[in-house]
Amino acid sequence: MTTEPMVSVVIATYNMGQYLPDAVASVLAQSWKNLEVIVVDDGSTDDTSDQMERFSKDSRVRYFPTENRGQPRAKNRGLKEASGEFIAFCDADDLWDPKKLDVQMPHFKDPQVGVVYSEVTYIDQDGRAISKPQPYERHSGKVTNNLVIKNFVPFGSAVFRRECMEKNGCFDEELPMGIDWDLWLRYSVDWNFTYVKDVTYIYRIWPGQMSKNYRGRYDNAFRILNKFISNYPGAVPEKLKSRAWADMYVSRGMAVAGGERIFFEPLKNVLFGLRFDFFYWPAWRALAKLVTRRI
Incomplete structure (x- = not known):
């Protein structure tokens, strides 16, 4: 009988059949055993459903095909299905290090810590390592004042308490981009963040990724900052x-x-x-x- 708390890992995917099995397998390969993987298929038109067949006999994996409604709704569907005391994410084209949860979970012994995040490394479309400098300084503790300037939390590296979601909400489904920054800003008001220097998340950079829509990204960033300042006027x-x-x-x-x-x-x-x-x-x-x- 395990004494490890349950971690629910949400993977929202859209037409990622070529990479999704590796992402799921990397989560299942964790040395931390008490986990579940919730795959929400956001209306894929490729072979995603066929690829997921290989996990059909693994009770730790649950697969939810849905109509295409966008990533915020897909991720929220995953959160709705999650049963764990802790929640994490893995993008369908990325990978987890096998020791990720063993490295990060002990930091939740502090009840004030709501989010534990880590360092990332990068690979190309074929899994070859890419050297890329980390753009932002990382922070721990009460991070709102730092986070309001830059989103320094690599999304897929983070693990958070279910209580964060229950107290501070899920993803804003009106935001097509920047949903993680919006989430972390809200969580930072009531919870401490802890940064772990270990590399536990492997981010894939490849030509088929979402286009670099910097204008759209900043349009949403302005919305997020304005919303946060309006809703939490005394936070900064x-x-x-x-x-x-x-x-x-x-x-x-x-x-x-x-x-x-x-x-x-x-x-x-x-x-x-x-x-x-x-x-x-x-x-x-x-x-x-x-x-x-x-x-």
Whole structure:
């Protein structure tokens, strides 16, 4: 009889038949044995259902084919079906390290810790390792002030308490992108986060991934930040709100500059960011890059 608490692992998938079996197998290969895998098929038109047949006799795996309704609804369906005391995710084209839960679960001995996340590594479409620098500094403890500036939590690396979901909600189904940042911001208000330096999540970068829609991503990021500040007015100090807006405009400007090689629209974004926080040095660094065309 295991004394390990149950971990429910949700895999929302859409046309990922080529990679999904490896993702499921990597979760089942955990040294932590008390787990279940909930696969929500968001209306796939490929061979996903056929691929899932290999797991039909494994009682730890449950497969839910649904109509195509988008990833927030698919993930929420998985959360609805989850029975575990703890919940985690794995994207259908990614992998877990076999020791992931053994490494992260002990940190929940602190009842104030709601989310434990880890470091990631990268592979290409054929499973070969890719060297890629980590873009953001990681943080532990009360992380709202850091998280409101950047989403530094790699989504698939995180494990969280069921109580977080019960107290602070599931994914916002009105958001097509950025749903994890929205979730972590809400959870950060009432829970501590713990960062584990171990690499426990393997992220696959391949040509068939969702397109890099940076304009859409930032449109949603503005919505998320505005929603969070409106719903939790006392969660961050006023000065930090200004810095968050400054960073948002600067980041959008630089994303557009890098993606489209244009000048005036990004310049307006960076200057607008400086109006929010004149002393935000990344804005000045971005301005220098724009002016010297080092994008």
